[in-house]
Amino acid sequence: GNSVTQMEGPVTLSEEAFLTINCTYTATGYPSLFWYVQYPGEGLQLLLKATKADDKGSNKGFEATYRKETTSFHLEKGSVQVSDSAVYFCALSDPPYSNYKLTFGKGTLLTVNP
């Protein structure tokens, strides 16, 4: 079956530090990959996505590259801000094997201190 593995949190950084959150996956077919972000007290929001190998998704200074050879989709940001404090979820969609349902990782809590 499909699965997503994220680095364990929590991750605590100082403002302007470099961020990497690792994500690896297993899938039956050729999945699409996503990063979602959840701010305190809110639902999940799509942060970025990539639908084929070597695609780079980017948004709000965050980037992730779809690496088929290493089955990875690591999230990076060059300079984090306090407002980036949130829980980050890596997810995959693997049609037609999973009817387009999302499989989520367990989430990584990021705290950025001023």
Added chain:
Amino acid sequence: NAGVTQTPKFQVLKTGQSMTLQCAQDMNHNSMYWYRQDPGMGLRLIYYSASEGTTDKGEVPNGYNVSRLNKREFSLRLESAAPSQTSVYFCASSPGTGVDQPQHFGDGTRLSIL
């Protein structure tokens, strides 16, 4: 910009009580989903509805029922609540089930079963 609206936001139940969680979307989306979020577990799919008139089981359907009342509304029912169902429940919707049609989430319902 209502998006996906969930009611109630908080609820406390006693073991054995029944409850219906409501979800409505105003984006004319075809597909809707119910997830539960537990600490260290990420999000797990309970049920989904690919289109109006259809529902299917997800990863953790036991103890739940759903109704796709119309295109806008998708409710989740707990017939006899158990402490193991204490969780945060999220409803989501998407235009369809294609990989380029990301899911939009509500703000969640925090449910405690005593």
